[in-house]
Amino acid sequence: MKFGVVVFPGSNCDHDTHHALGALLRQPVEFIWHQSEDLAGCDAIILPGGFAYGDYLRTGAIARFSPVMRSVTKFAKSGGLVLGICNGFQVLLESGLLPGAVLRNAGLRFVCEHVYIRVEHADTAFTRAARPGQVLKIPIAHSDGNYFCDHATLRELERNGQILFRYVAPDGRDAPEWNPNGALANIAGIISREGNVAGLMPHPERAAESLLGSDDGLVILRSMVETLAGRERTPAVAERIPA
């Protein structure tokens, strides 16, 4: 089992993601350069946060054309696990691997703070380690996280169970005042219909150690580890994951 963290020019959460997977979860992980079309045999790909290509033109708009995205798209189409975090989510939206788009935050400012998100479906490749309805305290840091899609798409997302995380109050109830960026239907993250590609605005890798205020983000990364372990059918894997 191996994780790949893509490095676009301007990615700045690549090291943090590598640290969470490698140093904390003790998983094999390597960086994949944006010019490379070789995914180095990775079993899961993470597009990290940052400002890929300076976010010029539009967030993720240039990154989607980079050579590595051709391979990531192929990988995703063949069922590979792909997670986009923040800027990585924006790249997935631009690439069409996930539906919808993000607009400028409703408050028109960059927002960096801890938010609360509720796991809407705990039976996916990215949430299987969570309890249904579990509330996770995870930070956000973005200017453009205001998720948007047309009405038909929203209905489809809801019908297919593709809304993976919603912004909620700390006690888990729906509360628009706890939505930090104006996202449609309080959407913080979504999953592809096939269930192997997901993206979210909050940063699970920043919520991986209680020393830094929360380790709730590990639930998402650990779910991916469990999913890959299940695919490999290696029964001993569960013990390798620190509690």
Next chain:
Amino acid sequence: MIATEIKVTPQVAAEHGLSADEYARVQKILGRDPNITELGIFSLMWSEHCSYKSSKVHLKRLPIKGPQVVQGPGENAGVVDIGGGWVAAFKIESHNHPSFVEPFQGAATGVGGILRDIFTMGARPIAVLDSLRFGPITEGAGATPEEVARNRRILDGVVRGIGFYGNCFGVPTVGGEVAFEPCYSANPLVNALALGVARRDELFFARARGEGNPVIYVGAKTGRDGIHGASLLASAEFTEESQQKRPNVQVGDPFLEKLLLEACLEAMHTGAVVAIQDMGAAGLTCSTCEMASRGATGIEIDLARVPQRETGMSPYEIMLSESQERMLLVAERGREEEVLRVFRKWELDAVVIGRVTSDGILRVLDHGRLAAEIPAHPLAEEGPVYSRPLAAPPRPAREESIVTFAPEGTDLTANLTKLLAAPAIASKRWIVQQYDHMVRTNTVVAPGAGDAALVRVKETGRGLALAVDGNGRWCHLDPRLGAMHAVAEAARNVACVGARPLAATNCLNFGNPEKPEIMWQFSQVIDGLSEACRALGVPITGGNVSFYNETLGRGIYPTPTVGVLGLLDDDSRALHMGFRASGDAILLLEGAGPATATPAASEMRREFSSSEYARTIHSLVAGSPPAMDLAAEKRLMEALAALAAERLLHSAHDLSDGGLAVALAESGFASFFATESLGADVALEGGEPAEWALFGERGARAIVTASQSALAAIRQFAAQYELGLRTLGTVAQGTFRIRFNGRDVVSSPVAALCASWTHSLERALAAR
């Protein structure tokens, strides 16, 4: 375009800001008249901003040595040892004038500049802090409605600019401070501090060595932006025409700088880089002659090879441009391809533009034709040095008004509520949430969670604490004492997160040095900084001087800002300021010792007149700053570090703006572990006025909380460190109550106080 053929006369030299004496010195160094390019180079290097010509004689008095110091002033940043084979590089710098002319780009490029200073040393930046000063953003605080509106616009632009740069670059902005005084309305201050870490044996210096080694230009192309930024913008007062200086402000591109960072660190790892310096203020001029001067060599470059953004730039313009995101490096001869390959990978321009020579000359060619030829060392190091006249300002003729204390038994709840909403004290959430303060996942103590920011070093498990402080109002009332407070408060803040203060960096913001009273302030401040840094064992490893902070002849308060770096041996022992649990004991630690005498009534009134309370409640700025006891400060700091190491405390917060009452309230608001704000139930006794007890700002004090079971051990520590220790009361749920000599003087639901504190700043700024 400025043609190269312009004949240089004393008149032209004067237009470049060179005095007759300075011009004569140029002629003497060259043995001839300079051409226009050479004149431009001299005017830049000998500007106040680059040469420190007015401050040099005073800066010599600062303590700069210590066993922990790896690199003192004179390099791109100061460097100290932080153990485990690692070092920290840190420095603070001003970008005041550009931020007034164009707040967003001015602040953004201020951050960009200080970040380059750090990674030039081979250190990866891991934190940024900002010290900001603006005019009032609320009406009735000494500014006209037009000024208030403009101050809000400036604040908004500066905050956006800092966020824009740091967020994209990927360095967390972890803290800082902001204050508001009418004197900053026409001259805001933007001081940016950056911290980086490197392995001790992988540091880089800006010393060009090795005859024949190639000189490589990397990064952004050179344009016409920022020409004369350092010499005209930073080294002269503002007038009504200053808005026309906007073209002198540089434009920043944090994405490019992020690439430059990664490429530079990677290039350094090849082992083929000999020296490196960023092109900040004074651009290509400064980087070439300083690297040559420090390395006791010469440098020859050909401008034809410099990547250019526009066509037809003259040598004068290329040498003086302050285009951002550029670096100059010297590589080992024969290994340049290793370096160039790294920059190609990051899709950055990298071009060999010249070579190191042995003749000590900075030689600038343009398509092979000689454009400038100047001895590098005299240019960089032998600029004019002035011992400018000093004169203490005259004392006011009549006795100034000072506060009268409220009669005993007065309810002070309303005053506390108002004080908590004062912009200097109110929650800075509106500002800090526009900064990514978490990227790099090292931020253990985030903005607002502790007196200092604390970032861990993953490789060693240790923590680096940073605080930046400076009280212009106090320095205005007594520059020497005010400067001592800046050092003491920053160091105390570092101690309040559990760290031991290691070293300091300073940014000295002053008015026009040609005025004797300004130079007197400067000299006094240097004396105060020196004394405090010596006493507290924090040498100054670098910094920056910003003069000419005047508009239309009105100067700012003398405003030294001091950044103190501290070391915590185990990052898991960091202290936060927030109360942890109701029922915890609240204790006051006093460095002055167990038997602290109450000052005389007249002294109390004078001191209290300089407080934030006096300014907010009585609209008064008078009297003198609190008396300073450096030995007491040191005792308190050592005790706090020891208590943190023993994990005896649940929280720590020093007493500063707004005194004890504000410190208690803030600790409740900052509750780290509780979901809602906590309060306090406190009882005080004493013969002094209640206002003095609640809002007095004497230093060397901190409130700490602990579980009741830890009290006996804490008492032992207090005795061992000869501290005063008073049990004030307990952390409470829901209410905030202070009794004084048995009577309630403050009593309020926590929520009411918290609302006043939380929304004040955003309310003021939303009104834009």
